[in-house]
Amino acid sequence: MADALLTLEGVHTHIGPYHILHEVSFAVPRGGVTMLLGRNGAGKSTTLRTIMGLWKASLGTITFDGRPIQGLATPDIARAGIAYVPENMGIFADLTVAENMRLAATSGPFDEKRLAWIKELFPPIGTFWDKAAGTLSGGQKQMLSVARAIIEPRRLILIDEPSKGLAPAIIAAMTAALKELKDTDTTILLVEQNFAMASALGDTVAVMDDGRIVHAGAMAELAADASLQEKLMGLSLEVHQ
Ligand SMILES: Nc1ncnc2c1ncn2[C@@H]1O[C@H](COP(=O)(O)OP(=O)(O)OP(=O)(O)O)[C@@H](O)[C@H]1O
Numbered sequence: 001m002a003d004a005l006l007t008l009e010g011v012h013t014h015i016g017p018y019h020i021l022h023e024v025s026f027a028v029p030r031g032g033v034t035m036l037l038g039r040n041g042a043g044k045s046t047t048l049r050t051i052m053g054l055w056k057a058s059l060g061t062i063t064f065d066g067r068p069i070q071g072l073a074t075p076d077i078a079r080a081g082i083a084y085v086p087e088n089m090g091i092f093a094d095l096t097v098a099e100n101m102r103l104a105a106t107s108g109p110f111d112e113k114r115l116a117w118i119k120e121l122f123p124p125i126g127t128f129w130d131k132a133a134g135t136l137s138g139g140q141k142q143m144l145s146v147a148r149a150i151i152e153p154r155r156l157i158l159i160d161e162p163s164k165g166l167a168p169a170i171i172a173a174m175t176a177a178l179k180e181l182k183d184t185d186t187t188i189l190l191v192e193q194n195f196a197m198a199s200a201l202g203d204t205v206a207v208m209d210d211g212r213i214v215h216a217g218a219m220a221e222l223a224a225d226a227s228l229q230e231k232l233m234g235l236s237l238e239v240h241q
Contacts (some may be wrong), residue, residue, distance in 0.1 A: 002065075003185045005030040005156055006051070006082075011060035011070075013050045019211070020046045024060070026206040026216050028156070033178070033188045033201045035219055036092055038208035044191040045087060048158045051189075052084045065155065081155035087164065089145035093134030097125060097144060100133050104148035105184070111152075118147050132181045132190045139170035146177070156187045163194040175200050199223040207232045 004027035013021035021043050028034045036044050049055045051062055053074040062070040069077050080082070091100050101110070110238070119126035122143040130137060133144055142162050149157055162178070165172045175197045182188060182201065184234055194199050202219030215222070215232050 003030050004023050004028060004036065004083070005065060006189065007061075008047075008051070008061045009063070010060045011047075011050060011057045011062060013046055013055050014058045015046070015055060021050060021057075022210075022211045024211070024213055026213050029204060030187055031185055032203035033182050033190055034096040035198045035202035036189060036208065036216075037193070037198065037233065042208040043057075043072050043211040044208055045160055046193060046211075048084065048086075048160055051077075051158060052082065069181045073188060075088075083149035083154040083157045085145050085149045085157065085159040085162065087160040089141055090224065091133045091141055091145050092146065093132065095132055095133060096130050097136070098129050099177060100144060100148060101125070101151055105127070105151045107152060114151065118150065121180060136200045141176070142170075143176065143177070146174075146181075150181060154186065155178045156189065157181075158191075160191045163188070163192060163197050171197060182190075196225075 006028040009025050011024040012019065012022055024043070024047060036047060038044055046055060050057050053069070057070045061068055064080055067080070069080060072080070092103070095103070101115070107214065124136065124140040124143055125147050125161065128140065136144065146159065146162060149159070160175050167175065171194060178188065178190070178201055181206065190201065197218060197219055205215070205217060205219045205222050206213055207215040207222070209232070215228070
């Protein structure tokens with residue numbers, strides 16, 4: 001696809017003896033938000049981990065900005081411009097918010113203007129700057145994990161279920177922040193079960209089931225088609241609101 005920033009073609013992933021991803025192919029268009037949907041255990045997290053090189057693709061090609069990355073080590077994939085917010089958020093509970101942010105800024109001191117923008121995007125980052133990250137609420141930790149991923153400009157951000165376990169008001173705040181991030185030219189690949197968030201943010205969507213891509217297209221089309229949702233995911237996405 002000409003305007004794709006990331007493309008997976010025929011990707012297979014094995015975890016030990018288990019064959020988890022089967023011929024996964026989809027494209028993430030430049031500058032938009034691509035949703036990766038599917039039931040629990042469908043293979044969404046494994047797909048993100050395979051893109052980051054945390055699991056090695058046993059077959060297939062992953063192309064980022066025209067360059068194959070499937071054989072690279074994770075730090076090299078990160079350096080190429082991909083950030084990853086894992087489901088467990090990957091923050092250091094014993095360190096302060098400031099220290100967590102400092103560790104994420106790998107190329108040197110903070111860009112103060114960018115940090116000010118992030119504090120506007122996620123106010124708890126500024127409010128709890130000197131507090132241990134472990135004392136934050138679930139929503140604040142999730143904000144910190146996304147803030148760490150964007151402290152330096154990245155071309156692509158992979159985010160695994162940022163709404164998981166959060167109250168509706170916090171989900172709305174997270175959705176608004178990701179929308180603003182999207183407006184800054186950052187391409188996002190987002191694993192999400194919350195339909196309000198998926199339909200508010202998604203431009204394109206890929207749906208997985210049993211380690212395979214079972215649907216790819218426009219998010220608005222899937223959002224408007226309850227019977228397609230039912231067919232693809234076994235239940236209407238609306239129940240996840
Ligand atoms: N470390 C592992 N060892 C063995 N099997 C694994 C491992 N990690 C994931 N799997 C299996 O791979 C399949 C896909 O899991 P994955 O976590 O990618 O799904 P998911 O779509 O992200 O679901 P969820 O939303 O529940 O995290 C599942 O059957 C899971 O049991």
